[in-house]
Amino acid sequence: MARESGPGGGSRGIALVGYRATGKSTVGRIVADRLGWPFEDADRALERRAGKPIAAIFAEQGENAFRDLEQRILAELADGRSPMVLATGGGVVLRQENRDALGRFGFVAWLAARPETIADRLRADPDGRPALTSAGLLDEVASVLERREPLYRRVASAVVETDGRSPEQVAEDLLDRLDRAMRGGDRFPAPDSRGRMP
Numbered sequence: 232m233a234r235e236s237g238p239g240g241g242s243r244g245i246a247l248v249g250y251r252a253t254g255k256s257t258v259g260r261i262v263a264d265r266l267g268w269p270f271e272d273a274d275r276a277l278e279r280r281a282g283k284p285i286a287a288i289f290a291e292q293g294e295n296a297f298r299d300l301e302q303r304i305l306a307e308l309a310d311g312r313s314p315m316v317l318a319t320g321g322g323v324v325l326r327q328e329n330r331d332a333l334g335r336f337g338f339v340a341w342l343a344a345r346p347e348t349i350a351d352r353l354r355a356d357p358d359g360r361p362a363l364t365s366a367g368l369l370d371e372v373a374s375v376l377e378r379r380e381p382l383y384r385r386v387a388s389a390v391v392e393t394d395g396r397s398p399e400q401v402a403e404d405l406l407d408r409l410d411r412a413m414r415g416g417d418r419f420p421a422p423d424s425r426g427r428m429p
């Protein structure tokens with residue numbers, strides 16, 4: 232799959248990208264537990280730094296201010312040397328600087344889902360996610376996803392489908408894809424996908 236920074240070129244572990252509610256935060260935590268690696272959620276790191284929820288940042292300062300902070304947090308998180316599992320926010324791929332920073336991760340998993348699945352999950356768990364457009368939920372998901380898909384594709388080492396699968400099944404698939412990528416010879420400073428360091 233095409234990447235801007237070379238496949239498996241980074242040493243920072245695994246990053247999860249994808250649209251809202253594809254399960255990055257949920258699956259990322261499971262994958263980190265399985266590997267025995269630290270887990271970080273870029274959105275939670277950002278909220279800790281800002282001292283307020285993302286919805287309040289959007290409401291008080293606007294989306295651009297949120298994106299600036301998102302870029303800063305990702306740059307910091309991508310800068311370490313030891314492996315971690317990072318769940319990113321759905322819009323992280325919008326900026327070239329962020330796509331470059333994702334190249335520091337050895338494996339970038341793109342979690343994918345159909346717009347209908349995403350809208351269903353968002354309805355069940357709105358979790359303070361501010362609207363990205365003035366369209367209705369399903370129209371917003373379909374149009375924003377269509378715009379972002381080429382960007383997810385550009386940074387991804389692998390696409391992991393999540394429709395009709397539990398977070399545990401998605402995590403298992405991701406770990407299988409990681410195993411395969413490692414066997415394919417990608418540079419990756421990782422143990423085998425069950426947690427043994429080289």
Ligand SMILES: Nc1ncnc2c1ncn2[C@@H]1O[C@H](COP(=O)(O)OP(=O)(O)O)[C@@H](O)[C@H]1O
Pocket residue numbers: 249250251252253254255256257258318352353355356393396397398401
């Ligand atoms: N594979 C899945 N199947 C069903 N529900 C899921 C799945 N993955 C995530 N969810 C649910 O969707 C919502 C959003 O998940 P989350 O991990 O926060 O996604 P993201 O970090 O990509 O926005 C949560 O309620 C979560 O339980």
Ligand SMILES: O=C(O)C1=C[C@@H](OP(=O)(O)O)[C@@H](O)[C@H](O)C1
Pocket residue numbers: 249250251252255256274285319320321322323360361363
């Ligand atoms: O898609 C987006 O633009 C966003 C996704 C959110 O993260 P999740 O993908 O974890 O919901 C969060 O970063 C913010 O609300 C913006």
Ligand SMILES: [Mg+2]
Pocket residue numbers: 255256272274318319320
């Ligand atoms: Mg999340």
